Amino acid sequence: MSSTPTPGTGPARVVVVDDHAMFRAGVRAELGHAGAGVVEVVAEAADVDEAVAAVEAHQPDVVLLDVHLPGGGGAEVMRRARTEARFLALSVSDAAEDVIGTIRGGARGYVTKTITGAELVDAIRRVRDGDAVFSPRLAGFVLDAFSGTFEVAQIDTDLDRLTEREREVMRLIARGYAYKEVASELFISVKTVETHMSSVLRKLQLSSRHELTRWASDRRLL
Template sequence: MTEPRTTPVRVVIVDDHAMFRSGVRGELATVGAGHIEVLAEAADVDEALAAVLAHHPDVVLLDVHLPGGGGVEVMRRLPPALRGTTSFLALSVSDAAEDVIGTIRGGARGYVTKTITGPELVSAIQRVADGDAVFSPRLAGFVLDAFAGSIDVSAVDEDLDRLTEREREVMRLIARGYAYKEVAKELFISIKTVETHMSSVLRKLQLSSRHELTRWASDRRLL
């Protein structure tokens, strides 16, 4: 039986949206007071690696899509000496199968979405720090399906490799029925930028409308 932790879980928050990082820090300070200690924040891959090297956290809250190569790149570049002492918990707006599976294969101990509540996030951080694997309920099914062979991840990856990470985020939200204005608000970008990304997505995937995009994403279990 694992001994109860007597010290706070030491955490680094990695996300390219400053307002989101601030919100998570505030929530953890309130809900996780005495149990969670936020050591630092980072906005991209290089900053994340620097923060981990400087602070040696117990848990890194890691966004999947980051400037400089993404969350998987942070884990890939982590020095071997820290791989046994620092655990990664993905905290992302994306609940797409290929993101979940790719991040877990990259070394994360868990994956939760940004709809998670403050108490649930505190619990997830503590469980990952103690060595458990933690997933939002729907996402656990993706991992089981992938390792059972019922999701062809290689085919999904080949299609998505044509898109940039930002285009993937726009694609998923549009395919789920979000209006351009809603996508802009969700991703902290302008409506014009959403339109530009959408045009690029349709061109790269050789699709002609958002309806075709929704069907394409649904067939690949990306919604």
């Protein structure tokens, strides 16, 4: 197991974990633009098992980690990997439950995939050096959670009733998407969207999409 890196010395050694090969390639290219000696991608992984193996084999400074992965998600990687590496979440999701759950799982930071290459390089090096790094909007979720402004445990309990696909459908419907738009976004049929929506409303004990929008808004899931 590697020792904790000394701030500011040498390139930040990174394992990139994401289930989309094209995205991993894009991240590698962006990090490469920073130049030699700044960030070094030492391995990539596409699911939880691959990620755990790569992290334990390479003992990087930072693990750049997607939140939703085949095999259990980013939290499972953090739970299983025997490492002193620091974890930085890089996700398309900006939902409060993902941000809070990931930080509770042990991540030192959370940034969204709208981040620029230069910002990502800076975030990686800051996390390597011991800082906590968040996209500006997401920092508010963390502050609110730890100040008790909203009840994280209640969010977790409610969302535990939903499958990952039901959560995706729930969030899009609550944001005002039509069933046809949700189907197109998630590459599923309208009938499947309707089935998931019925299940979401039943599990959350809600009666309409209007109530669902209010429920999600109150919990900062939009």
